[in-house]
Amino acid sequence: MPFTPFHMGPGLAAKAIAGRHFSLMVFGFSQAGMDIEPLVRMIRGDAVLHGFTHTYLGATLIALASAVVGRSVCQYLLSYWPSDSRLPFFNWLRGTGLISWPVAIMSAFIGAYSHVFLDSLMHADMQPFAPLSEANGLLYMIPIESLHLLCVLAGVLGALLMLAVFFVRRNARIYR
Numbered sequence: 001m002p003f004t005p006f007h008m009g010p011g012l013a014a015k016a017i018a019g020r021h022f023s024l025m026v027f028g029f030s031q032a033g034m035d036i037e038p039l040v041r042m043i044r045g046d047a048v049l050h051g052f053t054h055t056y057l058g059a060t061l062i063a064l065a066s067a068v069v070g071r072s073v074c075q076y077l078l079s080y081w082p083s084d085s086r087l088p089f090f091n092w093l094r095g096t097g098l099i100s101w102p103v104a105i106m107s108a109f110i111g112a113y114s115h116v117f118l119d120s121l122m123h124a125d126m127q128p129f130a131p132l133s134e135a136n137g138l139l140y141m142i143p144i145e146s147l148h149l150l151c152v153l154a155g156v157l158g159a160l161l162m163l164a165v166f167f168v169r170r171n172a173r174i175y176r
């Protein structure tokens, strides 16, 4: 964490920029996968919450698992999201309903690595480069409130940008 949903802010921004080449669902799947360990450790009352999964090495394994399992799960969920001509924006967002392997892999890796990066700015128990180094040079580089604000801002700007791209593309199609 930062509280898992905050990670979706940068995800929305990535979706707005990369469009069909990025799966927000697989990205979200990797975020949930990343925070299983801290959640379990929190329930157990461990002193260290962010262990192996919050290193770049651990995140690599989470990303691979998210790409493989997440792609199947997200594709299954997409099959329950029918295209509806009355909802053009959601149709556009849904895309073809298929998530290609390159898109699944890229989205999962962006998800897991950005998660470690953002978390390493705020969690003193993290060693992102373990087992190579115990150091975390990014810790407290920016205030935690600003980090959360930036995540929310990225989400809002991402959502606005997505709407803007949708309307520009649609108008281009109408007036062609």
Ligand SMILES: [Zn+2]
Pocket (backbone or CB within 6 Å): 001, 002, 034, 035, 038, 054, 115, 119
């Ligand atoms: Zn986390």
